[in-house]
Amino acid sequence: MIVCKFGGTSVGDAAAIQRLVEIVNARQGERPVLVLSALSRVTNGLLALVPAHPTERKAQLTMLMARHEDLASTLTAPGEALEALRADAAAIAERLAGWADGSVDAELQDWLVAHGELWSTRLVTAALERAGVPATWVDIRPVMRTGGQCSRAVPDQAGLPGRAQAVFGPLLDEGRVPVTQGFIGSTVDGRTTTLGRGGSDYTATLLGAALEAERVEIWTDVDGIMTADPRIVPEARVLRTTSHLEAAELSAFGAKVLHPATQAPLLERGITCVVLNSFAPDRPGTTIVSGFRPEPVMGCSPVRAVSWKPGVTVLNIRSPRMLGASGFLYRLFGVFHEHGVAVDVLASSEVNVSLTVDADGPLEALCRDLESLGEVTLYPNRAIIAVVGVDLRGTRGLAGRLFQAVREINIEVISQGASEINVTFVVKAEEGAEAVRRLHREFFGPGEVAA
Numbered sequence: 001m002i003v004c005k006f007g008g009t010s011v012g013d014a015a016a017i018q019r020l021v022e023i024v025n026a027r028q029g030e031r032p033v034l035v036l037s038a039l040s041r042v043t044n045g046l047l048a049l050v051p052a053h054p055t056e057r058k059a060q061l062t063m064l065m066a067r068h069e070d071l072a073s074t075l076t077a078p079g080e081a082l083e084a085l086r087a088d089a090a091a092i093a094e095r096l097a098g099w100a101d102g103s104v105d106a107e108l109q110d111w112l113v114a115h116g117e118l119w120s121t122r123l124v125t126a127a128l129e130r131a132g133v134p135a136t137w138v139d140i141r142p143v144m145r146t147g148g149q150c151s152r153a154v155p156d157q158a159g160l161p162g163r164a165q166a167v168f169g170p171l172l173d174e175g176r177v178p179v180t181q182g183f184i185g186s187t188v189d190g191r192t193t194t195l196g197r198g199g200s201d202y203t204a205t206l207l208g209a210a211l212e213a214e215r216v217e218i219w220t221d222v223d224g225i226m227t228a229d230p231r232i233v234p235e236a237r238v239l240r241t242t243s244h245l246e247a248a249e250l251s252a253f254g255a256k257v258l259h260p261a262t263q264a265p266l267l268e269r270g271i272t273c274v275v276l277n278s279f280a281p282d283r284p285g286t287t288i289v290s291g292f293r294p295e296p297v298m299g300c301s302p303v304r305a306v307s308w309k310p311g312v313t314v315l316n317i318r319s320p321r322m323l324g325a326s327g328f329l330y331r332l333f334g335v336f337h338e339h340g341v342a343v344d345v346l347a348s349s350e351v352n353v354s355l356t357v358d359a360d361g362p363l364e365a366l367c368r369d370l371e372s373l374g375e376v377t378l379y380p381n382r383a384i385i386a387v388v389g390v391d392l393r394g395t396r397g398l399a400g401r402l403f404q405a406v407r408e409i410n411i412e413v414i415s416q417g418a419s420e421i422n423v424t425f426v427v428k429a430e431e432g433a434e435a436v437r438r439l440h441r442e443f444f445g446p447g448e449v450a451a
């Protein structure tokens, strides 16, 4: 069997859903399970209901529903799909009516936002059925059991294979195409949770591993994983082949094609992942395989891609107590762990630790607790630049070339560490795009051949 995940723009309108139907139709023999995102912009639309004024909320909900109803009437036979959508909209209106203006209840928010995926899957199931593809709508929530943390729930991976096989196995055996939601799950007691923004990719690979898929296809709106973000580097190229690890490095830092956790479930089992463009389904895309090691080739660029991540804050902790003390970093990271804040880049000296955190995390509370360890300073509005490549550590002269290319840009935190495929540093957010462009020009400019 295979897992095919379609992102928001790949189910965003009637034309997109029609292309999806064709893609799935062509793959019926491979026993596909479909994992879908919400229609493009719907997750944001649902989240915007939270702070909206009650009358505005009503108007916004009506608009969201109208988009789904329009699609239902164009693509599906009258019946269940539309009825389910309307029943959901009524339930949302009812729960929101009792919701004080502006208050944010994280549990209610997860429940609310999950409807984007619940609706897109209803629509697509009905559209497939109408086109003669035998499809069955599956509620993923009892299968994707998670912890209780709202908006970033952690899936229970140990129990997943059993639950997934029990639900999807019989449907596949009957020759049906199961259509299910990415991004959402539920706690043991049935409360709806979500896996974090962009989490549908993660659902797809979790299911792929649980069902021992032959391959996981991620259908998106770009040609694959690229040598840089094409919105800031128009001449960026597609990487035809990459490894799970390299893909993980790239998606952690802003390539935004894949959710950063996506590759983890596939790594262990060596399941291939293919990133494809649903707007141009015949293009080859990027194939992500285990154990792929691009050979460092003489005369070829050692760099495979340059990526970046804006929206980052640098946190600096200065503490003379670090001098010669053991266990300092242990205590430091204990505080990060307690607050559930992940660190991307780290550099440390005798009395100083600099690290980067996402700007939207609970930084105030974190800093309060860190004060007991040392003097904490925050530097907001930063961007991480990551240069990913082949054996960067062993490439003589690379650091010189790299920093020469961005010599006019002030560089704040540098981390090369043990990773042989990644050199990472931090710049001011407003200089991030320029840094990426310069580095891309240096390593992928005329005369450079991509490895």
Ligand code: ASP
Binding pocket: 007, 008, 037, 038, 043, 044, 116, 182, 183, 196, 197, 198, 199, 200, 201
């Ligand atoms: N719909 C969710 C989001 O926009 C999940 C996803 O698309 O992967 O974040």
Ligand code: MG
Binding pocket: 007, 198, 201, 257, 259
């Ligand atoms: Mg996505």
